[in-house]
Amino acid sequence: MFRKFRILLLLFVLVTVGLGAWRANARLTAWQHTIPVALYPVAADDSPVTAAFLRRLDADAFAGLARWVQAESERHGRPVLQPIALALAPALSGRPPLPPERPGVLDAVAWSLQLRWWASRHDAIAGPRPQVRLFLLFHDPARTPSLPHSTGLSKGGIGLIHVFASPGQQAQNLVVVAHELLHVFGxxxxxxxxxxxxxxxxxxxxxxxxxxxxxxxxxxxxxxxxxxxxxxxxxxxxxxxxxxxxxxxxxxx
Known part of the structure; x- marks a missing residue:
């Protein structure tokens, strides 16, 4: 009985969240107005290299992403003046919940809701309320030479993105961020x-x-x-x- 109640409760929450997510995604893919996108740096390890990298990180490190989205929207005939506006938040002290390694359907739903709840409690950023929130988990490449799989959720406007804490790999980091950003867009x-x-x-x-x-x-x-x-x-x-x-x-x- 408790299991059935839990399933019904999760389904109700999922339908409610899904309806809101559908409306949000419709706004994202209209390409009529600037979409505020917030970037939240997170230290994925306790390495001094990662900590030093995050102290030096600034918004200029992501400017190429906004230019790329602008150029690609124009190439496809949708010349929005500024498709996305990026804002870099201060580095977060906490780490988001990671997805289960072998999730069942209920596990995946529960994790998605948990991530959204966590994101809502770590959303302090100046400026307009973001429609997309990308949490960037930076890893010391000496400790993590191969990054875990990243996730972009179109239902929720959230990305959980693993990248390297290395200036020499920032250009490739932007490729990963762009890939997951487009997952969020659908x-x-x-x-x-x-x-x-x-x-x-x-x-x-x-x-x-x-x-x-x-x-x-x-x-x-x-x-x-x-x-x-x-x-x-x-x-x-x-x-x-x-x-x-x-x-x-x-x-x-």
């Missing part, structure tokens, strides 16, 4: 999760060109070199938003 992955190889044709930046590709489709994640190999782009300049992704996020109708 874009889907376009790569094989088993091989990480971009899927043809949706995961190719220029599918008509063949191999090797010159750039990565942002949701494909990598630059296809041949049928078995793809390279991580060095920066957002080596990526673009492909037609299928553009339709998913409302840039193409």
């Amino acid at each position: 874009a889907t992955d376009k790569y094989d999760p088993a091989t990480l190889q971009p899927l043809f044709p949706a995961g190719y930046a220029e599918p008509e060109r063949g191999l090797p590709q010159r750039r990565a489709e942002i949701m494909g994640g990598r630059i296809p070199v041949d049928a078995q190999r793809a390279e991580i782009p060095d920066s957002l300049e080596e990526t673009l938003i492909g037609p299928q992704t553009a339709r998913e996020i409302g840039l193409l109708r």
Whole structure:
């Protein structure tokens, strides 16, 4: 009986949250007004390297992301004056709840609600109320050479993004942030999760060109070199938003 009550309660909360999320996503993908996006730096470890990196971090480190979104929206014929406005919050002392490793449906729902509750309690930022909140978990690359999987929730406008606490890897960090930001806008992955190889044709930046590709489709994640190999782009300049992704996020109708 208690289990049935718990399931009904979760379903009720999920439907209520889902309705609000649908309305919020409709506003995100209208591409008519500037979307306030807040970035919340979080130390994912206790490394002095990470702490020092966060002390030096400023908004200029993310300016390239806003320019990229602007350029891609214009390329797809939606010339919004300023598609997104980024605001960098002070580094947070707490860490968000991480998703379960092998979640069932109820576990995933419970974690999603827990993350939203946590985010609502760590939302102190100057300026307009953000429509998108991206929590950036910075890792010392010496301790974590391979990053955990990041998550962008279109239902809730929240991203949980793992990045490196290294100035030399900030350009690649922006590629990861852009990928998860578009998940929040409703874009889907376009790569094989088993091989990480971009899927043809949706995961190719220029599918008509063949191999090797010159750039990565942002949701494909990598630059296809041949049928078995793809390279991580060095920066957002080596990526673009492909037609299928553009339709998913409302840039193409």
